Amino acid sequence: MKHLPIGYIDSGFGGLTVVKESLKQLPNESIIFLGDNARCPYGSRPLSEVKHYIWQMAHFLMEKGIKMLVIACNTGTAAALDDLRFNLPIPVVGVIHPGSRAAIKATLNDKIGIIGTIGTVESHLYDEILLEKSDQIEVYAKACPDFVPIVEENRIFSEETKQLTQEYLAEFKEQGIDTLILGCTHYPLMKRVIGPIVGPEVKLIDSGAETISEVSALLDYFNLSRTVEEANLKPASHQFFTTGSAETFAEFAKTWLPIASLEVKSCRIEGEKIIEINHCES
Incomplete structure (x- = not known):
């Protein structure tokens, strides 16, 4: 379980501010991020609709395999935090x-x-x-x-x-x-x-930045933190997905995140599911 990444979800680019703090505070941890740029912004949508979108993204990351889920979105936290905490078998953190x-x-x-x-x-x-x-x-x-x-x-x-x-x-x-x-x-x-x-x-x-301090404490509490030694044996990986344009996302992310080689994969929304389709590198 320790080796699995932490999952981050957001309506778009904003969650990268949380990821940036994670890279700083938790350098040993792997990251998998999904931004729902195709349906951004969430703020003017009914919370019931946002809750549905958050669940779709949560299912996508759970299928990839994560040890903790961070709702890196305030609207998403307001809409779905309690429900996800009750129903998912992993720790869930909001902002x-x-x-x-x-x-x-x-x-x-x-x-x-x-x-x-x-x-x-x-x-x-x-x-x-x-x-x-x-x-x-x-x-x-x-x-x-x-x-x-x-x-x-x-x-x-x-x-x-x-x-x-x-x-x-x-x-x-x-x-x-x-x-x-x-x-x-x-x-x-x-x-x-x-x-x-x-x-x-x-x-x-x-x-968002304050949230990573809570993530760090929960990783320790649930004995999910990766040590430097474990990270040396298997370096942390960083995966990024978007329901929008992978090229646009990569261009934005590389100006914000201190990652030398940043890969972004595109997803599409098919009915109730989010499905990976292709990728670009930047």
């Missing part, structure tokens, strides 16, 4: 609980902002978790539905994006938050735009 804990630890004035997709914000899962842990917290949530398409289409540093981001985040200055949860794994890719707008006094919480 919302780790992000919430990190925000409570970081805040000094108990005023926490959340930005996310429509689905994540309307699920109120972040609000519930934060208020369960501290009734002193003031939570301010804002849906930013345009951010995911901006990242997927590589329009992060355009002047239009800067203007839109200022409009989305303006109310947080009035609310006086000192901590902002980036409640979508796509959003850390926009840190260089978001950070200057909210100001240096606001701590940005990358919920």
Whole structure:
């Protein structure tokens, strides 16, 4: 079981922010990632539909063989985490609980902002978790539905994006938050735009990066961690799949991940199943 990879699923490119942190914190572990770029974004879809998509991706990775599943998607976590945890025979980790804990630890004035997709914000899962842990917290949530398409289409540093981001985040200055949860794994890719707008006094919480600390702890708890010696005998492998264009995914991923030779395989959605079809190398 130890030798199996950790599985990561996301609606698109955003989950690569979680994978990047995994490569840093867990270099001995193999990775298999599936991005559902063909149906991205998830944020405006009904949570019941997102749950169905998450299950399709989970089945795909379970057939490949994984020892842990990470839902590297906030909307997907809100839609399917509890159901997957109950039904799958392996540990399942989402990104919302780790992000919430990190925000409570970081805040000094108990005023926490959340930005996310429509689905994540309307699920109120972040609000519930934060208020369960501290009734002193003031939570301010804002849906930013345009951010995911901006990242997927590589329009992060355009002047239009800067203007839109200022409009989305303006109310947080009035609310006086000192901590902002980036409640979508796509959003850390926009840190260089978001950070200057909210100001240096606001701590940005990358919920995806925080998740890997929890993954590490669970690997140890379930005795699933690979040691350096085991990794030397069988080096960690990194597999990437997408339901969209493998070429586009590879081009994006190689600018973000420190992997010398990155292979991306294409999948197609056939009825209730996701099926591997071909690959390209970059």
